[in-house]
Amino acid sequence: MKISTFRRHGREGLKNLTRNGWMTFASFSAVTVTLLLLGVFLLLAYNVQQFSYQLEDQVVINVFVKEGLQKNEVIELERQIKNTPGVVEMKFVPKETGLKDLKDKFKENGELLDVMESNNPLPDKFVVKASNPQETKIVSQKIEQSPLVDKVKYGEDWVDQLFKVTDMVRNAGAIFVIGLCFTALFLINNTIKVTIFARRKEIEIMKLCGATNWFIRWPFLIEGLLIGLFGSILPILALGIGYDYLLKNVSGVMLFSFAPFDPLIYSVSGLLIGIGALIGMLGSVLSISRFLRI
């Protein structure tokens, strides 16, 4: 193809946007609306996922040290825990600190515990975090094997439930977003198909004038690309401004905080531009192919 021909295709693609004003508007709206919807759900799904990780991150293992150990034995236990695969963070909490924490929890009724000061019944403990919260159970079982450990607690009953729920939420989010992607594809593709159907006569005429298939396809491809690109501008602006507003006015939901603006919005924008451009091009090229058979 000559360069001048390629320039001609670009020019034609651009002109077709205005020549077929209403159809351009229809395709453009379809892209804008579906990408906006997709963007909102992407942000939502990502944040829900973040929430679930934050929630899981709260899960810690309390390793209670056996009563009456020597200092060097405590150090040995610390070494053992540190070397347990899957442990990412650990902290020694002596019984005095444990009591203080307990008192803080009871707030103004904390004085009731003052009697314990002289004879503290609490054991020393290590607070341990698993690198992957989902492996908390495995990690705690490994630590429990040490003879220096009295017992290990991580809230077995509710933690196992929690992981089931967070897993489900994440999977549901992923399936939902993928499903929405396909819906977006389908919606945009269908709109383009309808607008191109209205121009099938033109395609036929071009073929009868001796145009090759690619000579006809190029302007359509460029037109589709432009509609996809332009169509992703509004959703990106809306999402960016909206999310910024949300972050500035609402710090989070309950205990959770929202994912920061950067890089989330940039990735979502990139994804929307990519999807818009790709569907625009593919939708056009695939839709005209059946009218080229003449």
Add this chain to the structure above:
Amino acid sequence: MIEMHDVWKQYPNGSAALQGVSVRIDKGEFVYVVGPSGAGKSTFIKLMYREERPTKGSIFVNGFNIERLKERKIPLMRRQIGVVFQDFKLLPNLTVYENVAFALEVIEAPKRKIKNRVAEVLNLVSLTEKLDALPGQLSGGQQQRVSIARALVNSPAVIIADEPTGNLDPETSWEIMDLFEEINRRGTTIVMATHNKEIVNTMKKRVLAIENGQIVRDQKRGVYGYEN
């Protein structure tokens, strides 16, 4: 120029449009194809630029073996044949100039050459004043002249016309026929399907009559031969 050997065409719905047609049209001829509606005229015409493919038989147009032609060679063949339709088939969103230029753009002709050649053929069909008009702003006769200009612009050896005056009033029809006459005088072969009795009888050209999918009459300087 155009040769058909025992050509059969059966449509998927079972109707046999052509049943064993053989014909030879030489360079520079002007041939009318006449016959009742549904007799196979349109199919006969469409086979020549491969809008339809024959079920059986062989067709040669301008050196191309039409039924053996590979899909990607079809554009090459069509560029050497000008086709004119009853419904003009102009691109509605393009101006007169752009419509005619389109046939040159597809062969990637240089811009200057396109400009000169389009001006030349629009001059021939007397439409120089309407360069920037859209087809919808023109009369039927003017639109048909644009489509003739587009068919001519590549200097094809043959022009195939399917009832080009079918949508036009008698006076305009005569203008269009004069134009075809002029084009033929310059050496272009013309094959034209028509229902226009008066024109066929007056012009005294070769006439092919098709009935029930067969050529029933082939006359030099023939007449229309049917009551309208």
